Amino acid sequence: MAKDSRSKETQNKFDMARRNFLRGIGVGAAVSMAQPAWGGQTFGDAFDDFFQKHYKKMTADEMQETLLRIERKAKIRYDADISCSNTPPQENVVFGYAINISRCQGYRDCVQACVEENNLGRDSQVQYIRVLQMDQGDSNLEHSDHYYDPEEVPVAGKYYLPVQCMQCDDPPCVKACPVEATWMEPDGIVVVDYDWCIGCRYCMTACPYWARHFNWTEPEIPTDEINPDTHYLGNRPRPRGVVEKCHFCIQRTRKGRQPACMEACPTGARIFGNLLDPDSEIRYVLENKQVFRLKEDLGTEPKFWYFSD
Amino acid sequence: MAILRFILDGLREMFRGSRNYWLWLMVLTVVVAYGATRYAQQVMNGLVVTGMSDQVSWGFYIANFAFLVGIAAAAVLLVIPAYIFHRKDIKEVVLVGEGMAVAAVTMAILFVVVDLGRPDRLWHMIPFIGRFNWPMSLLAWDVLVLSGYLVLNLAIPFYLLYYRYRGKEANFRLYFPFVVLAMFWAISIHTVTAFLFSANPARPFWHTSLLGPRFIASAFASGPALIIITLQVIHKVTQYNVSKSVIDTLALIMAIAMQINLFFVGAELFTDFYNEGAHAASIHYLFLGLDGFNSLQPWIWFALTLNVIAVVILMINPLRTNTLYLNIACVLAFVGIWIEKGMGLVVPGFVPTPLGEIFEYVPTSVELSVAAGIWAFGILIFTLLAKAVIAIERGELRYPEKVSPYSL
Amino acid sequence: MSAHRSKTLVVAARRVHGIACVVCLSFSPLLAEESPTAADTVRFEGYPNAPTVNVVPRKDELFFYPCDQCHESMEPNPEIRELDTMHDSEIEHGRGRLWCLSCHDFENRNYLRTFLNELVDLDEAHVVCGGCHANRHKDWAYGVHGKRVADWQGDRTQYNCTHCHNAHSPAISPRAPKEPPPVRAGLKLERGKNHDAHSDNGTEQK
Numbered sequence: 001m002a003k004d005s006r007s008k009e010t011q012n013k014f015d016m017a018r019r020n021f022l023r024g025i026g027v028g029a030a031v032s033m034a035q036p037a038w039g040g041q042t043f044g045d046a047f048d049d050f051f052q053k054h055y056k057k058m059t060a061d062e063m064q065e066t067l068l069r070i071e072r073k074a075k076i077r078y079d080a081d082i083s084c085s086n087t088p089p090q091e092n093v094v095f096g097y098a099i100n101i102s103r104c105q106g107y108r109d110c111v112q113a114c115v116e117e118n119n120l121g122r123d124s125q126v127q128y129i130r131v132l133q134m135d136q137g138d139s140n141l142e143h144s145d146h147y148y149d150p151e152e153v154p155v156a157g158k159y160y161l162p163v164q165c166m167q168c169d170d171p172p173c174v175k176a177c178p179v180e181a182t183w184m185e186p187d188g189i190v191v192v193d194y195d196w197c198i199g200c201r202y203c204m205t206a207c208p209y210w211a212r213h214f215n216w217t218e219p220e221i222p223t224d225e226i227n228p229d230t231h232y233l234g235n236r237p238r239p240r241g242v243v244e245k246c247h248f249c250i251q252r253t254r255k256g257r258q259p260a261c262m263e264a265c266p267t268g269a270r271i272f273g274n275l276l277d278p279d280s281e282i283r284y285v286l287e288n289k290q291v292f293r294l295k296e297d298l299g300t301e302p303k304f305w306y307f308s309d
Numbered sequence: 310m311a312i313l314r315f316i317l318d319g320l321r322e323m324f325r326g327s328r329n330y331w332l333w334l335m336v337l338t339v340v341v342a343y344g345a346t347r348y349a350q351q352v353m354n355g356l357v358v359t360g361m362s363d364q365v366s367w368g369f370y371i372a373n374f375a376f377l378v379g380i381a382a383a384a385v386l387l388v389i390p391a392y393i394f395h396r397k398d399i400k401e402v403v404l405v406g407e408g409m410a411v412a413a414v415t416m417a418i419l420f421v422v423v424d425l426g427r428p429d430r431l432w433h434m435i436p437f438i439g440r441f442n443w444p445m446s447l448l449a450w451d452v453l454v455l456s457g458y459l460v461l462n463l464a465i466p467f468y469l470l471y472y473r474y475r476g477k478e479a480n481f482r483l484y485f486p487f488v489v490l491a492m493f494w495a496i497s498i499h500t501v502t503a504f505l506f507s508a509n510p511a512r513p514f515w516h517t518s519l520l521g522p523r524f525i526a527s528a529f530a531s532g533p534a535l536i537i538i539t540l541q542v543i544h545k546v547t548q549y550n551v552s553k554s555v556i557d558t559l560a561l562i563m564a565i566a567m568q569i570n571l572f573f574v575g576a577e578l579f580t581d582f583y584n585e586g587a588h589a590a591s592i593h594y595l596f597l598g599l600d601g602f603n604s605l606q607p608w609i610w611f612a613l614t615l616n617v618i619a620v621v622i623l624m625i626n627p628l629r630t631n632t633l634y635l636n637i638a639c640v641l642a643f644v645g646i647w648i649e650k651g652m653g654l655v656v657p658g659f660v661p662t663p664l665g666e667i668f669e670y671v672p673t674s675v676e677l678s679v680a681a682g683i684w685a686f687g688i689l690i691f692t693l694l695a696k697a698v699i700a701i702e703r704g705e706l707r708y709p710e711k712v713s714p715y716s717l
Numbered sequence: 718m719s720a721h722r723s724k725t726l727v728v729a730a731r732r733v734h735g736i737a738c739v740v741c742l743s744f745s746p747l748l749a750e751e752s753p754t755a756a757d758t759v760r761f762e763g764y765p766n767a768p769t770v771n772v773v774p775r776k777d778e779l780f781f782y783p784c785d786q787c788h789e790s791m792e793p794n795p796e797i798r799e800l801d802t803m804h805d806s807e808i809e810h811g812r813g814r815l816w817c818l819s820c821h822d823f824e825n826r827n828y829l830r831t832f833l834n835e836l837v838d839l840d841e842a843h844v845v846c847g848g849c850h851a852n853r854h855k856d857w858a859y860g861v862h863g864k865r866v867a868d869w870q871g872d873r874t875q876y877n878c879t880h881c882h883n884a885h886s887p888a889i890s891p892r893a894p895k896e897p898p899p900v901r902a903g904l905k906l907e908r909g910k911n912h913d914a915h916s917d918n919g920t921e922q923k
Contacts, residue, residue, distance in 0.1 A: 050429070054440050100861070108895035125363075125899040132664060141665035142590055146898060147906065152891035163664060172511060178448035179433040180440040196440075198433055199356075199426015202448050204366045208511035210663045214366060214426065216357040216901055240355045241426030256870035267881070267889065268864035279768055281860035289861070295663075298510045309856070362901040600909035667909055668900075 040076040045069055054180065055193040055233070066195075067232060074237050078221055082228040084236045087254040089187035095248050095303065096188070096275040096282040097259075098291065099162055102308040103269035106131055106153035106160035113264030114164075117249060118235040119227055121219025128213070128246040129261060132161040141294075164261070165190065165211035165246035166294070166302030173203035173212060182243075188275070188303055189248050191233040197242040204243060208295050209302075212245045248272075275303065311708055315474050318708075322700045323693040329546075330696075337689040344682010347675050348423055356426055358675045364668035365659040367424070369676040372651035373683070374420035376531070377413045378502045379524060379650065381458065383532015384410035385495035386562055392488050398552040404469065404702065405543065406536060408694035410462045410495075414455055416687035423679050447505040454498045461491045470701045475708050499524050512658045514591035523573045524650070529566035531646040533559040534639035539691075541636070549699045560635055564623035567642060571620055574613070574649075594667070595657040602660070602667045609653050615645030752785070753825050759835035761844045767858040771874040773866060774840045778880075782839065784826035793823055805885040820845050820884065839879075846878045 041049070052058075052066060067084040074082045111129045120126050132144035136157045144161070154160065171190050174182055181197040184190045204212045218240040230236035231251035238244055249259035253272075257263075262270040273280035285291060289307040351358050361368045387406035390396040422428055433439035434452060443449040465487050472479035503524035506515040537559050544551040578596070581589040593599055598606050619642035628634040661667045672680075700706040776782050781804050797816050800806040808815055822830040829837040829845045837844045847854025856862035857878070864876045881889070900906045 054433075057440075103862075105889065105891070106894055107892065111898070112895050123899075123902055125901045127898050130664065130898060140587060141663075142587060142661055144665050146664070146666050147908070149894065149897045151893060153894040154891060172509065175442075175445050176448065176509075178442050178446045178452065179430075180442045181433075196430070196433055197427065198430045200421075200424070200448060201366045201426070202446070202505075204363070205658075206509050206511055208663050210363070210666075213363050214356075216361070217355045239427075243426075253869065256868040258865070258867075258869045262869070265864075268862065268876075271861055272869050274870070281865070284859045285861050288859075309852075309862075357902055360904070362904055602907070602909060669907065 041073065045072060049073075049195070052195050054196050056183075063232075070230075070232070070236050074226070077237060078226055079223050080226040080228065082226065082230050082236070084230045084232055085251070086232045087251070089185055089189075089254060092274075092276050094186075094188040094275045095167065095253060096273065096286070096305070097167075097248070097303065098271040098282055098285045098289075098305040098307060100269045100271070100309065101159055101161060101306050103267040104131075104160040104162060104265075105267055105269075106133060106148070106155075106158070107266065109264045109266060110162060110261035110270070113260040114246070114249075116225065117227055117252075117260035118247075119219070119221050119230070119237055121215065121217070121221060122225075123217070123220045126213040126215065126219070126244065128211075128244075129162055129164040130210070132163060133158050134161055161306070162261075163209060163211070163294070164304070165248075166209050166300065166304040167246075167248060169301035169303060170299060172206040172208065172298075172300060176202045176206040178202065185233070187254070189233075189250055189253075190245075191247055191250065192242070192244055193233070194236075194238045194242045194244060199241040199243065201243065208298050208300060212243050214243050215240050311475065312471065314708060315471050318474070318706055319470075319697040319701070322697045322706055326696065333692065334689065337685045337692070340685035341682050341689060344679050344685065347678035348682065351423070351675055351679065352428070358673060360671045360673045360676065362668060362670070364662050364666060365656060365670035367655050367659070368670050369652065369672040369680055370420045370424040372655040373680055374417050374424070375502060375506075375524075375654060376647050376651045377417040377420065377687075378455070378499055379528030379646075380532050380535060381410045381413035381417060381455075382495045382499040382525070382528045383536070384413075384462065385492050386529060386533055386559065387536065388488060388492055388495070390558060392485065393492075396554075396558070398554045399558065401702070402540060402551055402555055404466045404698045405540065405695055407462045407466045408691055408698055409536065409539065411459060411694060412687040412691035414459045414462065414498075415690055416683050418455055418459070419683045419686065420680070423683070447501065447508050450501045451498075451505055454494065454501050458491075458494050458498050461487065461494060465491060466698070470698065473701050474706060476710070496525065499528050506654070506658065509658075511663050512591075513588035514595075514658045515654075517577070519573060519577065523570065523577075526566050526570040526573055527646050527650050530563055530570050531643050531650070533563040533566070534643040534646075537563070537639050538636060538643075541632075543695065543699070547699055549703060556635070557630060560623065560629050560638075563639075563642065564620070564629060567616065567620040567623055570646070571616060590661050591657040594660045595653060599661065600667050602669055604669050604671065605653065605656060608648055612645040612648035612653060615641040616649065619645060753828060753836055755838060757836050758828065758838040758841065759831060759844065760841060761847060761854075761858075763847075764855060764858045768860070768873055770858065770860070771872060772840060772843070773874060773876050773880065775842065775877045775879055776839050779839065782827070784821075788826040793826075795823060805883070807885065809886040809888070810884065840877065842877050842879045842884070846882075846884075 048065070048069060053062060055063075058066065063086055067086060070084045071082055074080055074084075108131050111127055111131060114120070114128050115122070118128065120128070130146055132141065132146060133148040133155065134141075134144050136159060148155070148158075167184075167188055167190050169184075169188070171182075171184060174184060174190065177197075178200065179196060179198055182190060182192045182203055199214070201214055204214060215238060219238060221237070226237075227235060229251055231254070234247050234250035249257075249261075253259055259270075259272055262272050271281050271285055273282040275282060275286075277283065285307060286305065289309060291305040291307045293302045293305055359368065359370075384406040387399055387403045391400040391403040422431070425431070434441055434449075436443070441449055441452075443453060465484060468484055469479050500521050503521040506512070507517060507520040510516050537556055540551045540555065543549050577592065581592045585593070590599060594602065595605050595609050597603070619638040622628045622634050622638040622641075629638070656670050660669065697706070781787075795818065797818075800817070806817065808817070811819075818830075820829050822828045822834075822836055825836060827839070829839060829842060831837060831845060832848055843854060843857060847857075853862055857875070860873060860875065863878065863881070866874050866876065878884075
């Protein structure tokens with residue numbers, strides 16, 4: 001480069017001008033980052049969204065940023081003030097669930113409670129729980145009726161089998177995911193990082209229990225019905241184009257509260273607790289009742305049992 | 310640099326030609342553009358514009374993907390005779406076959422991309438930058454082998470054509486190992502794709518060890534069908550000479566592969582229907598309908614009929630060597646296998662659902678348009694590649710060795 | 718006051734609940750003797766290993782409690798007979814093997830009774846139920862029958878049997894289910910030929 005023939009004074013003036021210019025761009029960039037653009041989101045948020053790391057790779061600070069960003073997004077999308085947390089699993093807890101099919105009357109109260117608790121899209125047709133009406137004496141799922149709608153339940157000669165994610169101990173969905181967007185947490189819940197999922201739906205193919213569901217459209221939730229207590233891996237508002245499923249109400253159960261389905265069930269057919277606690281109800285069921293699991297022969301080791309008494 | 314000149318000359322060759330050539334390119338481009346606009350619609354509104362559902366969560370896109378991986382793998386049917394059995398006549402057309410492999414793999418990859426719910430998150434798959442679940446996830450394997458196959462089928466012909474372009478002899482010891490690699494790799498791409506389906510005990514229709522062999526057999530039937538027709542078109546519209554012996558060999562391979570394929574279909578039907586249990590529900594749905602639902606039934610019987618007619622033609626020597634009958638058989642086999650291996654494979658895997666529900670699937674106009682756009686794009690890629698390959702193979706495209714101020 | 722007169726008052730009270738009982742009481746000469754207290758009631762100790770359970774109180778939910786309000790002024794009659802009273806007297810429990818005094822204490826109507834004539838507080842009604850329904854009672858004691866409220870973790874709080882089961886008619890009545898599941902937006906549900914379009918009342922053939 002040719003030596004600059006300018007005087008020192010002139011050079012300083014140029015330096016100042018350049019510095020001011022860059023500063024101006026910086027300020028302008030910062031200001032524009034903060035302007036709502038991108039579907040209501042600021043450019044900064046949209047940028048951070050795109051480059052958001054996998055759940056397991058985020059530092060604590062990055063996670064905090066992400067949680068706040070999710071709260072901001074919910075405000076824009078649903079005009080709702082939510083809080084998003086990342087409650088860690090409890091030590092020495094592995095969750096297990098059992099349903100007493102002699103008690104289930106087929107009300108579907110659990111289905112509805114789940115929809116409300118977990119901010120499921122009211123029109124995207126995702127329901128984590130599906131109750132099957134089965135013929136007495138017949139355990140063939142192909143003879144089940146998913147769309148039963150009689151005047152009253154239970155219908156004579158039928159029994160009811162609610163099905164949701166089995167939180168398998170050897171989950172085929174976890175193996176299938178090409179980007180590790182789904183994995184099993186230490187407390188046994190198989191979770192999905194909704195901001196990492198690419199929507200290939202291979203996990204849905206792999207699941208033997210039809211427990212995984214896809215957001216074909218943007219989930220629609222009325223503002224006044226949004227549940228504001230959310231968890232990053234649980235019921236925080238999810239975007240379009242990703243897979244989701246029952247997560248044992250992670251936002252509740254990690255704080256000791258019952259999952260919404262269990263709380264809603266009027267007959268007490270649902271039993272939930274810590275498999276590692278020998279005094280828990282779930283352990284009592286496993287040790288004293290004739291339990292069975294669906295599709296036992298597939299070796300998925302569900303943590304969801306059924307029994308009758 | 311010579312390589313730069315090679316690329317530029319190649320590109321120039323691709324975009325020069327007769328009026329008919331340009332008309333062909335224009336038609337393809339229009340279809341591609343239409344497909345692109347419908348895809349934009351899909352990106353705007355989400356996959357809800359397709360006919361897929363939680364019940365049938367893979368459909369027309371993945372059906373085409375599975376079929377096209379087979380076509381891509383079938384390029385190896387030219388590579389093996391050319392390099393292992395030293396068939397000079399086939400060696401002359403092997404690079405055209407590899408061009409077809411490139412087009413087919415590109416189409417396959419595109420079909421997966423348009424099926425994604427979040428294509429903006431594709432970078433999540435990049436190893437180290439994202440999280441690549443290899444070796445556990447079969448889909449991760451598929452991404453790996455398809456990308457590798459694409460690279461191999463671009464690199465090897467690039468090398469060979471460059472040396473041809475320079476009028477020099479390529480280093481056999483250097484490229485032959487890669488050719489061998491490509492042979493095994495071709496089998497692997499289709500086996501991995503088969504494993505993608507067969508690894509799921511949740512889907513009894515696919516959960517059979519026979520799926521891998523079925524995929525290879527049907528690939529080796531549908532691939533040559535396409536190659537035979539394409540080579541004849543090339544023979545007709547270009548100055549490129551394709552020996553009849555090439556066609557005869559491919560037709561023979563196709564005949565054997567079709568017979569094996571139909572034997573496999575028969576084996577599946579017997580095994581599932583002799584003592585019919587719940588695991589046979591999907592095949593029952595496909596061939597006989599289930600609980601009043603039978604939208605795929607006419608399609609599969611049609612496909613089976615086409616395949617049977619094709620194999621009969623191919624098994625009769627005088628018919629197989631007759632150009633007209635051979636072409637009929639090729640078209641029938643191609644369409645028949647496209648139906649059987651596409652929608653006839655993917656959709657019944659989801660019917661009934663693991664919870665016993667029967668929910669049918671019909672592709673929407675968005676899916677059909679995007680698919681047409683991708684096929685047109687693949688054919689366009691192949692056309693351009695073949696144009697350049699033929700010019701170099703025929704010696705029309707050569708690097709001007711002496712660069713003098715007076716050269717043109 | 719003659720028995721006849723107290724009966725008339727009860728009949729009158731039947732027409733006007735609550736306040737009438739208080740009025741009646743103030744006229745009643747049948748003052749209660751020393752009423753039993755909580756210390757006199759029995760708690761079931763049959764499952765020493767069962768975890769501690771807090772039972773959701775039931776008495777606040779009982780409209781007619783305390784029963785003494787009326788029964789103090791009524792001569793207890795042990796004769797097994799058909800009754801027509803202002804509260805549940807139709808017993809759809811036990812298929813003819815039970816009547817009121819099978820479970821309600823004869824002398825102290827604020828309490829229930831066990832087979833051993835021990836007093837049972839109405840907030841611990843499960844003790845009485847368990848007398849016949851022993852297996853169910855054990856399940857309940859260990860938390861696998863009935864309903865746990867509040868959290869899955871920590872102190873257990875469960876409902877009493879009578880929270881869900883009306884002791885005089887314990888069978889759970891059928892009720893309407895919530896809506897069937899929807900299908901994906903833009904797609905239609907097609908029912909197969911083995912299923913009714915809307916309702917399934919169990920009458921179709923397979």
